[in-house]
Amino acid sequence: MPKAHPFHSPRTHGFVRVAAATPVVHIADPVANAEEHAALIRQAGEQGVDLIVFPELSLSGYAIDDLLMQEALLAEVERRIAELAEVADEAGVVAVIGAPLRNGDALYNCAVVLGSGAVLGVVPKAYLPNYREYYEKRWFAPAASRSEDLIVLNGETIDFAPGLIFEAANRPGFVFAAEICEDFWAPLPPSTRAALAGARILLNLSASNIVIGKADERAVLCASQSMRTQGAYVFTASGWGESTTDLAWDGQATIHELGARLAEGERFSLESHLTIADIDVERIGLDRLRNGTFADCARIEGEPATIVPFEAREDGRTDDLIRPLDRFPFVPDDPARLDHDCYEAFNIQVQGLMRRMKATNGERVVIGVSGGLDSTQALLVACRAFDRLKLPRGNILGFTLPGFATSEGTKSNAHALMKALGVSAHEIDIRPAATRMLNDIGHAFAMGEPVHDITFENVQAGLRTDYLFRLANQHDAFVLGTGDLSELALGWSTYGVGDHMSHYNVNGGVAKTLIRHLIRWVAAKEHAGEAAAVLNAILDTEISPELVPPGADGRIQSTEATVGPYALNDFFLFHVTRFGLKPSKVAYLAHQAWKDASAGHWPTATPDAERIAYDLPTIKAWLAKFLFRFFQTSQFKRSALPNGPKVVTGGSLSPRGDWRAPSDATARVWLDELEGNVPGE
Known part of the structure; x- marks a missing residue:
């Protein structure tokens, strides 16, 4: 069979395929949750996904309250992270999972980035909600309280800080950063500074219980943040299986680029599933290039960031783009x-x-x-x-x-x-x-x-x-x-x-x-x-x-x-x-x-x-x-x-x-x- 021309590969043209994962949650069961993660990571790999993101505390479950303080659970979470790093490597996918992790004598709500068979970096949650139904300060320390920018996980010393920038050394423009739930609702989300530091794909690992009207609020925030940062914003929230003792969960997942929605997942689903879209990181770069305000803001408000390099998959897949593509860009379909x-x-x-x-x-x-x-x-x-x-x-x-x-x-x-x-x-x-x-x-x-x-x-x-x-x-x-x-x-x-x-x-x-x-x-x-x-x-x-x-x-x-x-x-x-x-x-x-x-x-x-x-x-x-x-x-x-x-x-x-x-x-x-x-x- 003749080799496909590089022209036919989306990666040739600056596209990064991302997946917002919505796994079935198993309450306080890292073993079962890791199995759900592994299945979705393998599925993502089969579908050509480059980057997959899971909800907040996806390995432990979010609504488990004081069970977060149990040694047995925390130790099992760390073991499963090492296992999932190997799964992600085999699938050729960079995976970002949610986990409670200890650093010194404090517990942090973290986004753990897995790639090349290892943990590339850990991003602690910056803002901890402690109002209405939220009590996160009971269990977690905020990112600002950390004493150093390193964490030891399964014997490896790893970067540990909010605002880490992960950049593919072999795929120009494939640069991403992660924030966690409440960070997104803050007046100045960490993703804003991450974008100013060069991140073109912004990830949000969220639990975010559902009440009437909240899904619309999230969608507005995702669209506006992707527009304001001139980037892409990938959001995924906890779904079926989370504890409904006092709350409910809809598993909302959305992917936005430059203010436009590329994909939206099924809410209230009872099955684990992926929401997939191809993000045009090249177009994001060109949009920022021609917008002097973005560059001025980066110069005035930007802060130095730690860049974590990684190698992304490069196979020349030739499947069709997964994103809305208007035949008539001046004439909307809707x-x-x-x-x-x-x-x-x-x-x-x-x-x-x-x-x-x-x-x-x-x-x-x-x-x-x-x-x-x-x-x-x-x-x-x-x-x-x-x-x-x-x-x-x-x-x-x-x-x-x-x-x-x-x-x-x-x-x-x-x-x-x-x-x-x-x-x-x-x-x-x-x-x-x-x-x-x-x-x-x-x-x-x-x-x-x-x-x-x-x-x-x-x-x-x-x-x-x-x-x-x-x-x-x-x-x-x-x-x-x-x-x-x-x-x-x-x-x-x-x-x-x-x-x-x-x-x-x-x-x-x-x-x-x-x-x-x-x-x-x-x-x-x-x-x-x-x-x-x-x-x-x-x-x-x-x-x-x-x-x-x-x-x-x-x-x-x-x-x-x-x-x-x-x-x-x-x-x-x-x-x-x-x-x-x-x-x-x-x-x-x-x-x-x-x-x-x-x-x-x-x-x-x-x-x-x-x-x-x-x-x-x-x-x-x-x-x-x-x-x-x-x-x-x-x-x-x-x-x-x-x-x-x-x-x-x-x-x-x-x-x-x-x-x-x-x-x-x-x-x-x-x-x-x-x-x-x-x-x-």
Whole structure:
């Protein structure tokens, strides 16, 4: 069997597979608990897990009260730690388990880190709850009371301190730290300083009994801590088997990364189980790299930390990623979130336009209405803005400007839309003026030859813009732009014309894939009858600039046949600009997301025709074209963009906003990286 290419291994691309373990608890029985641990560690190893974390005091049980002070139990816990270190080594997993450990004449509530057949380090709990149902100070000493930073365990001297940083010497970015339950609820959790010291994965071994509403509190804390530390947060709480003398336990387990939930385990389960996800430690590093506040905080608030090196498993497993991966990063899968995002996006666009109109004392706008997606969305934004400003929609001056390739379908849709929305509708046939210009410059088309070159196309595009700007002068109005974020990324616009230049562009921060859903959302929320019908007709129209007449086969000029599917281009755009991922990783993620049309989730109302798959050679080919267009050929257009509001995260290409780059750069380094690391299969 041929050896798999490294490209297909998640580890090649900076992923660390973690598991939050929820074992069945055996009260005050380290032998039985160790058996549960061993079974879950072996299961984790079989599933390619790199790092597994267990609940607080998982070897002894948490709710055992004064039994924690018994010599027989404490001695058995230490023996089982040595046994589990060997199990973890055989499984190729780094395991973090909870145990009560003595150091000198004090007992500590500890996270014990096992790797390479030994105990790598021990982290004592910093904050001991002693309120309401908690009495931990009765049994444990806090970390701050220790007299030294070493502990002797089974004859070995080991690092013993809060804030230990465990770093894989052979896996860049695989750096983690652990805290225990109450530490997480403190105003300044130890994990915050651990993150500032370089830890990208933060673990919480928790017991955390359950009461109504507490699960939501934990989830909020996990999400916020992963966002605030720009890291990953793995939380696991005690479950079935813990003593219910006075409390109950739900075994909640969650994994978050940069504020987003990657995985959530089953609560109130009666079986031992794992909650697994792949954490992108490379992306975490890149996010911290581009965030100056994180670096400033680390410099001001950070403290020296002890680094504990270890060797992580390196086998080239090629199984699929275990994490949510959006095919459409600008369009959420969840219907409620999509509804919320559309609400926000639309109102951002509307308020942006309203503010510009108030600032200029404007009462009219001029807009070219083509019957396509972008001009439709801009027109819908204008209608809402005029309504909120209490201006008549008749002051929205819509113009359809048919050229040599304008289809009857798009033109009729444009007129129907303007009529249904109650805006001023006009038509100017640009063909006579275009013919005159082509004749003046001696173009072959004016001489009767079917030459449909770039000059032929741009004469039409340029004339449309000329008309709109002069109409704006004539009517004391300003030109409303229509070009979207995806087109700006690809340079799919003619310099200085309507999809590039305007007085204000409401669409410049909205990706093409989101515009489709925005139109659907507005149609459903605000329009019925004729308006809804024409909006849906526009959504069903193939994307085309309509600058070249149909060929002999009757096929129209297709935008996506030239620049690639917008679904892929928006995927590339998000990962390149939001996180700065290298092209091979973008290709890997795109393949994981798009290789199977039947798997995963699709945004609400995605037509069946769009539920397609892309193989790796197709992804690689379109990504190479995207990289060339984005980095080398189109920045000069973005350097001269009109004003317009930022709408989506990582979605501004304004030279005054998120993206600043030279106009004369080369795409060589990105193309070389793609070609050198992505197989051509």
